[in-house]
Amino acid sequence: MLKLGIIGTGNIAHQFIQAAQLAGGYLLSAIYSRRLETAIQFALPYGDVELYTELEAFVASDLDVIYLASPNSLHYQQALMILEAGKHLIVEKPAFSNPKEFAHIIEVAANNQVLVLEAARNYHEANFDIIIDFLKDKTIYGASFNFAQYSSRMENLLAGIYDNTFQGKMSGGALVDLGIYEIYAAYRLFGQPKTARYSADLLPTGVDVAGCGQLIYDDFQVSMIVRKNAQSSLANEIYTDQGTLILNHIQGLQSAQFRGLDGNTRTIPLKSLQHLMLEEAQVFETILSKPEEHQDLYTHLLTVAQQVNQTMTLMRQDANIQFEADL
Incomplete structure (x- = not known):
């Protein structure tokens, strides 16, 4: 233990x-x-x-x-x-x-x-393996990811009180809080993007309350919507040469449907989720209990984490978001 x-x-x-x-x-x-x-x-x-x-x-x-x-x-x-x-x-x-x-x-x-x-819990969700397998025989044309979740801190924000999550000195903002899930999902599904862009709605504290971004790959782009000042029920979509794959979310993935170009829709069977963070905890326990046996997995996760951090930093720079820690 x-x-x-x-x-x-x-x-x-x-x-x-x-x-x-x-x-x-x-x-x-x-x-x-x-x-x-x-x-x-x-x-x-x-x-x-x-x-x-x-x-x-x-x-x-x-x-x-x-x-x-x-x-x-x-x-x-x-x-x-x-x-x-x-x-x-x-x-x-x-x-x-x-x-x-x-x-x-x-x-x-x-x-x-x-x-x-x-x-970063969604990177460890086994249901992404099912999605990756489903996409193997399809050409990816692009994707649209959306994570808009009305912050519990918005009442304070609207009153002019900036909690930690909305302060540059605390390394906060919508991109690093919610957008990171979209970036991790893109890394899991498509690998590392060639570059990235981000345009943000900035607060007086210098960080973003919302924004739109693009993760740019050789042959397609992943569009991102990130919001902490609104709630959205938009689906997440992956566009292919055979139709559109619709996901309920990019974290806590529980349902997926494919709408073919012929107009037919089919459901992709996914595993039920017992707890949003369970698969993550299991992976970490496996690595930490026997690190010598799981060095490759650890190295992979560490590499991806660094790359995601680099991508977010590039997007912050594009949107003029600067943390106190950057100075």
Whole structure:
């Protein structure tokens, strides 16, 4: 069993713990929060768990792996402490603010003989394997991906209060929060794009509340819509020489239909999802439990994570989005 520690007391951390418990290879052992009251409240569903308010003591405790889900801009410094303490790291997407941070983290992880994994859950969904297999005999003409989810922070935003997710100093914005899922889906389905563009609706804090992007491949483009200020029910579509494949989403993929050029529609059978983060937790448990047996898989995931980070950075630069961490 992997002794698991948690940094971050938001809903995403609860979700990962639930997935880890379903996966069965983790033992929740410790939780860190700056405030003891917050840690106590967060830990209530989980029974006897060690609570820490000092980060140094937390990373020095008897843990195998730490899941890091603090605000984006804090990932880098906290990751350094975790890796230098000899702990494996699972860091919630977006893992790091820019390629320079990511490259240094990889170097530190290698020097300390530990692993670092970005928690981008949709890349691990088995249903994408079914979609990839379905597309094998088809020529891709392009795709349209859409992720518009009205933020729980919009009420504050409209009142002129900019929470972490909407601040450049916190490495926030719609692209790195929601658009990253679309980029990861494109990487999974089509590989690395040749280049990328992004046009954004910018806030006074310098980050995007919404935007449109293109991932450009040799023979086609993937169009992206990203919004945190609206809710959308638009499907995600992949265009081929034989018809259009319609997906319910690019994360949490649960339904797929193919509308042929002859007008006929058929349903593509997909696997049911037990939990959005379960497949991710299972993959990470497999790698971390026997890293020497899964070096190729680890190297692949790390390479893709770096490439996705580079693509997002290119798109941010195109839209004039600058983080404090870039300076």
